[in-house]
Amino acid sequence: MIHAGELCAVMGPSGAGKTTLLDIVSRRKTEGKLSGTAKFDGVVPSVSLVKKHTAYIQQQDCFFGGATVRETIMFAAMAKLPRLNDDCGNCCTSKDDICEKKRRVEDVIQQLNLTRCADTYMGNRLIRGVSGGEMKRTAVACALLCSPRCMFLDEPTSGLDSAMANEVINNLTNLRDETGCTFVVSIHQPSPSVFQCFDKLILLNYGTVAYFGPGRSSPLDFFAQQGFPYRPGYNTAEYLIDTLNSHSTQVGGTHDFEGYYVKSELAIMNENAVKEADSQSASLMQSSSSNSLSTMGFSPKNPSKYANGSFRELYVLLRYKGLSRVKHPLFISTRFFLYVLLAGLLSSFFYGQDRTLVGIFNSIGILFISVILPCFMAQVFVEEMKFDREVYTREFNDAYYRAGTYVAHRVMVELPAVVCAAFAFCGVLYFSVGFDASLGSFFFFTLACVVNFTTAMLIGFTIAASITGEVGPAVVLPIFTTLNMLVGGFFIRVVSIHAVWIWLYWISFIQWTWSALMVNEFSGKEFYDHCGGDVLTGGSQGITGLTNDLPLTPDQQRGLELYAASRVNRPCEPVLGDTILASFELHGRDKWTSLLYAACSLPVFLLTFYLGVRFVKHERR
Numbered sequence: 001m002i003h004a005g006e007l008c009a010v011m012g013p014s015g016a017g018k019t020t021l022l023d024i025v026s027r028r029k030t031e032g033k034l035s036g037t038a039k040f041d042g043v044v045p046s047v048s049l050v051k052k053h054t055a056y057i058q059q060q061d062c063f064f065g066g067a068t069v070r071e072t073i074m075f076a077a078m079a080k081l082p083r084l085n086d087d088c089g090n091c092c093t094s095k096d097d098i099c100e101k102k103r104r105v106e107d108v109i110q111q112l113n114l115t116r117c118a119d120t121y122m123g124n125r126l127i128r129g130v131s132g133g134e135m136k137r138t139a140v141a142c143a144l145l146c147s148p149r150c151m152f153l154d155e156p157t158s159g160l161d162s163a164m165a166n167e168v169i170n171n172l173t174n175l176r177d178e179t180g181c182t183f184v185v186s187i188h189q190p191s192p193s194v195f196q197c198f199d200k201l202i203l204l205n206y207g208t209v210a211y212f213g214p215g216r217s218s219p220l221d222f223f224a225q226q227g228f229p230y231r232p233g234y235n236t237a238e239y240l241i242d243t244l245n246s247h248s249t250q251v252g253g254t255h256d257f258e259g260y261y262v263k264s265e266l267a268i269m270n271e272n273a274v275k276e277a278d279s280q281s282a283s284l285m286q287s288s289s290s291n292s293l294s295t296m297g298f299s300p301k302n303p304s305k306y307a308n309g310s311f312r313e314l315y316v317l318l319r320y321k322g323l324s325r326v327k328h329p330l331f332i333s334t335r336f337f338l339y340v341l342l343a344g345l346l347s348s349f350f351y352g353q354d355r356t357l358v359g360i361f362n363s364i365g366i367l368f369i370s371v372i373l374p375c376f377m378a379q380v381f382v383e384e385m386k387f388d389r390e391v392y393t394r395e396f397n398d399a400y401y402r403a404g405t406y407v408a409h410r411v412m413v414e415l416p417a418v419v420c421a422a423f424a425f426c427g428v429l430y431f432s433v434g435f436d437a438s439l440g441s442f443f444f445f446t447l448a449c450v451v452n453f454t455t456a457m458l459i460g461f462t463i464a465a466s467i468t469g470e471v472g473p474a475v476v477l478p479i480f481t482t483l484n485m486l487v488g489g490f491f492i493r494v495v496s497i498h499a500v501w502i503w504l505y506w507i508s509f510i511q512w513t514w515s516a517l518m519v520n521e522f523s524g525k526e527f528y529d530h531c532g533g534d535v536l537t538g539g540s541q542g543i544t545g546l547t548n549d550l551p552l553t554p555d556q557q558r559g560l561e562l563y564a565a566s567r568v569n570r571p572c573e574p575v576l577g578d579t580i581l582a583s584f585e586l587h588g589r590d591k592w593t594s595l596l597y598a599a600c601s602l603p604v605f606l607l608t609f610y611l612g613v614r615f616v617k618h619e620r621r
Contacts, residue, residue: 001274002184004149007176007197009215010186011237012204013245018186019059019154021204023621025184026056026152028397030621040149042281048305051399055143059154061135062390064321065124066328069117069138073108075320076142077101079400082307108144112137112171124387126330133164137171143398144175146307150182162191169194189237203240206250210257211240213266226260305399313401317409325413334380335417336424342373343428353434355527360580366433367521368490370425370449371514374456375481381414381460382473389464389618403614411606414457422449436521444520444591451599452513458605465612484510494585512598518584519591522577531572 002008010018023029025038027050037044040053063072081104083097109118114137122138123129130138136156143151153172157165169190172183187194201219203211211219219240220230228243230236247253261267308316325331350366353359392406426446435441459480464473487497487505497505505511581587 001270001277002182002200004182005176005180006199007173007183008185008200008202009190009195009198010184010202010204011188011190011240012210013206013241014188015206016204017207018188018204019621020207021202022056022152022154022184022186026050026054028056028621030617030619039278039281042277042284048399051397052305053149055146055148055151056397057136057139057143057151057153057156058394059156059158060390061132061139062394063122063124063135063138064324064391065122065127065129065387066330067122067321067324068119069114069122069130069134070105070109070119071320071324072122072138073105073114073141073145074102075316075324076400077105077145078316078320079313079395080142080146080307080398083312104145108141111144111175112141113167114138114141126387127328131164132159133168136160136168140168140171140175144179144181147179148181150184153183153185155186155188157187157190157194165191166193169197173197187237189235189241192236195237203244205244205248205257208258210244210248210261211266212261212270222264222266226255226257228255306402307399308401310402310405313405314408314412317401317405318412322409322413326417331417334384335414336421338377338380339421339425340428342377343425346370347429347432350433352432355529355575357530357575359434359529360527360575363433363435363521364490364518364580364584366429367517368488368514370429371452371488371510371517372481372485374449374453375459375484375510376478378456378460378463378481379474379477381457382464382477385461385464386470386473392613393617393619404610407606407610407613410461411458411609415454418453418457419450422446422453425449436525441520444595445517448513448516448520448595448598451595451602452509455509455598455601455605458602458609462605462609462612465609466616468616468618484508487511488514489584489586490514507601509598509601512594515586515589516591516594516598518581518586519589519594522580523591525577526574527577528572528574530575 010021012018020029024034027038027047040050045053067075078101081101083094109115114134117130117134120134121127121129122135129135140151140153140156156168156172160168169185172185175181176183185198196216198215201211201213201215202209203219211222213219213222217236220236223240223243224230228247230239244257245251247255247257249256250258306313346366346369350362353362353366395401396403423446426442426449430442430445431437435445460477463476463480467473467476483501483504486492487501487508488510489505494502494505578587581589
């Protein structure tokens with residue numbers, strides 16, 4: 001039993017079960033079979049209430065790297081703190097409310113000595129950011145905003161030097177004195193000054209309790225009673241851990257520390273204290289009315305674990321996280337300039353294609369490349385979502401927002417970038433290659449690219465959200481794209497696709513998008529670029545140039561020349577766009593219908609994205 005306002009340490013050798021204990025008590029354990037109960041204020045609360053009234057700070061800090069410290073804490077304030085009033089509706093907030101939360105943010109920044117780094121990026125594997133100690137204190141600051149009854153911290157001093165570790169623990173001590181919050185901290189071999197800050201100590205050894213009682217010098221007396229006196233000048237924490245590692249029966253030693261504790265007067269006192277607290281809670285619940293009972297912190301007065309409604313969650317995500325994401329140079333470069341660069345490179349290869357057979361074949365190829373390119377570029381979204389999985393998992397556990405509002409905010413942030421990228425890509429590529437110069441055809445090409453880019457974005461998000469691990473998403477995306485590419489109708493004609501894969505042809509968004517672009521470019525068109533001058537000897541514009549463009553045998557070439565000679569002084573026969581479509585079995589299709597079928601993939605992948613975020617667990621605790 002840990003009383004309100006106490007600072008309790010959980011210690012033990014590596015693998016003793018420190019993190020597991022914190023995960024179980026805080027109701028964040030995702031694996032294994034659990035038994036027993038963990039009570040708060042004498043009652044067994046729901047998971048929602050535990051997450052609402054407690055905070056958990058993980059050993060590995062997870063934040064959106066493109067936001068500053070101040071922006072990160074402000075987002076936590078807007079997501080976790082209820083509004084001052086409801087006069088402004090469900091999806092916005094009043095100026096007074098924002099001012100009050102800004103004031104609280106500035107207070108907690110000063111309280112945790114974060115003023116110097118308040119405008120520094122949090123950072124991640126791609127973005128340079130704050131130090132480890134500053135990130136730990138930022139995590140504590142985000143948790144403190146909602147005034148939790150209890151905070152669980154998993155090794156908050158790991159990776160920090162002794163001075164920074166002392167500063168972190170001293171901050172917790174000050175916060176305990178100021179707010180009365182209860183702190184349960186797992187810690188590995190703290191310094192003597194840090195160890196003296198703890199009111200209580202839980203000492204674990206391979207999943208069992210070797211000591212639970214007062215901190216500071218009390219565990220030394222307890223171990224001395226067992227025949228292991230403390231050696232003066234030795235680090236207290238190291239002495240306790242080394243004694244367990246050297247003499248415990250769990251590691252081949254001769255002393256049963258766990259058995260001694262179970263039979264000790266300390267264990268009996270602890271058990272009696274728990275029984276007495278249970279008895280007092282039961283009598284209080286029986287004698288109290290429902291009104292007085294609702295004043296207990298963990299009673300279901302407000303059963304929802306979320307501070308805001310769905311629409312306001314979406315507003316907060318867009319305003320305080322989406323805006324920080326959009327303004328970062330990395331977002332702009334990967335969403336816009338990258339596609340401008342790719343369009344420029346493709347234009348340098350396919351510039352100025354005419355409508356001879358070679359030009360037509362090249363144009364068909366660049367149309368297909370335009371369709372499949374965003375699918376391979378979706379690796380950008382896969383990698384970004386892999387960074388974000390840890391962040392939204394932590395924020396889900398802390399009841400910042402719902403899965404649906406997270407998905408909606410990601411899509412709404414990306415859509416303007418997708419539209420801009422599509423217009424930039426098409427504006428550079430379309431007229432450089434020499435496609436149909438009419439504005440109607442250009443805008444249809446751009447609209448098809450918007451649909452295709454959006455589908456590729458959702459596919460990247462879906463794969464990263466639905467496939468666990470670091471390697472899996474990066475492997476699945478190219479396999480998925482290659483399968484859709486092979487059934488797209490360009491490399492293999494539909495009549496040649498094996499019956500095992502023909503179903504994929506009819507649902508492939510790549511096939512339908514390419515079909516729409518092909519019909520847009522060739523349907524009803526006639527091309528005369530191979531004609532001009534002498535039909536027989538007009539160089540590259542005559543029949544000689546045409547036969548040179550085709551892989552014909554000498555006899556076939558001679559027959560074509562004889563046929564052309566028999567048609568001297570007759571009009572040159574054009575290359576028909578419908579014939580080109582028929583060669584790919586696309587004749588008779590409507591471009592709008594094909595684009596509609598391609599767009600049918602959007603709600604499908606949007607749903608799978610949501611399901612991946614909502615149900616796939618990326619943490620194993």
